[in-house]
Amino acid sequence: MIMDKLQLSVRIALNAWEANVKRANAVFGKFTNEELMLEVAPGKNRVIYILGHLIAVHDMLLPLLGLGERLYLQLDEAFISNPDKMIKELSSPGDLRTYWININDILLNRFNSLSPDEWFQKHTMISEEDFAKEPHRNRLSVLISRTAHLAYHLGQVALVKK
Amino acid sequence: MIMDKLQLSVRIALNAWEANVKRANAVFGKFTNEELMLEVAPGKNRVIYILGHLIAVHDMLLPLLGLGERLYLQLDEAFISNPDKMIKELSSPGDLRTYWININDILLNRFNSLSPDEWFQKHTMISEEDFAKEPHRNRLSVLISRTAHLAYHLGQVALVKK
Numbered sequence: 001m002i003m004d005k006l007q008l009s010v011r012i013a014l015n016a017w018e019a020n021v022k023r024a025n026a027v028f029g030k031f032t033n034e035e036l037m038l039e040v041a042p043g044k045n046r047v048i049y050i051l052g053h054l055i056a057v058h059d060m061l062l063p064l065l066g067l068g069e070r071l072y073l074q075l076d077e078a079f080i081s082n083p084d085k086m087i088k089e090l091s092s093p094g095d096l097r098t099y100w101i102n103i104n105d106i107l108l109n110r111f112n113s114l115s116p117d118e119w120f121q122k123h124t125m126i127s128e129e130d131f132a133k134e135p136h137r138n139r140l141s142v143l144i145s146r147t148a149h150l151a152y153h154l155g156q157v158a159l160v161k162k
Numbered sequence: 163m164i165m166d167k168l169q170l171s172v173r174i175a176l177n178a179w180e181a182n183v184k185r186a187n188a189v190f191g192k193f194t195n196e197e198l199m200l201e202v203a204p205g206k207n208r209v210i211y212i213l214g215h216l217i218a219v220h221d222m223l224l225p226l227l228g229l230g231e232r233l234y235l236q237l238d239e240a241f242i243s244n245p246d247k248m249i250k251e252l253s254s255p256g257d258l259r260t261y262w263i264n265i266n267d268i269l270l271n272r273f274n275s276l277s278p279d280e281w282f283q284k285h286t287m288i289s290e291e292d293f294a295k296e297p298h299r300n301r302l303s304v305l306i307s308r309t310a311h312l313a314y315h316l317g318q319v320a321l322v323k324k
Binding site for chain 2: 006008009010011012013015016020026040041042043044057063116117120134136138140141144145147148149150151152154155156158159161
């Protein structure tokens with residue numbers, strides 16, 4: 001298939017997203033359930049918090065990109081609204097691993113179903129008026145920004161001493 | 163100025179790059195020269211190593227993207243070829259801060275001088291033959307990948323306890 005430049009620009013952003021998700025799968029896969037309770041640095045977030053946080057942030061992409069309803073709203077209290085260790089009862093590591101794989105599978109499917117033009121449509125948190133003035137605030141910019149967010153936290157998880 | 167989608171795709175990637183560079187400027191700016199010697203986590207890289215590493219990696223973008231000769235080759239031994247603390251004599255914090263601002267200024271100028279079409283040209287580390295088969299290996303993909311690289315290390319620097 002010959003891609004035009006617009007398709008390529010979307011493909012490149014999707015490749016970067018996929019590469020970071022795969023990297024994350026490999027990283028989290030190397031932690032036992034017990035090791036998920038380790039802090040990335042003394043007094044800092046535990047790996048399980050970062051995992052839950054990433055699931056919740058990725059889950060938020062469904063409504064933000066107009067791709068569906070959220071699946072894991074129940075994670076927000078422990079992993080978005082509060083810092084680590086505030087909420088004592090967390091989802092089990094096994095459940096979180098399942099959610100992580102599931103949300104990324106669903107996102108990738110929905111992402112791949114969007115046409116290049118649809119990536120240049122506005123995301124749902126900006127009004128039509130503002131989007132007319134700031135057309136870069138589209139789905140593609142959200143994807144690139146969330147890829148950097150994922151990389152940011154992967155850098156932290158890489159520091160854990162097991 | 164009305165941007166077409168191709169211009170927008172480049173602008174979005176450049177915005178993400180710029181946002182992370184600005185964030186890095188703010189983060190590094192909050193460290194004193196002494197605090198640059200702190201490790202991001204016990205036994206891990208020092209902040210000064212990450213700063214030097216990022217300068218060298220960004221400097222490498224000049225030849226990689228066909229935008230010029232390298233400026234700070236002398237950093238490679240301490241910040242690329244060797245892990246932290248192997249090389250005892252490092253550039254001074256003041257020099258590194260200057261290099262950091264300078265390389266990012268130069269890159270941004272060169273980036274902004276490229277037309278959208280030029281972002282879809284191959285980078286210099288891939289042959290014409292391979293690029294014909296893998297047209298996504300262009301300048302734009304390098305930019306997005308280096309943005310994630312920067313975010314990865316910023317996540318680590320955020321953990322430093324001063």
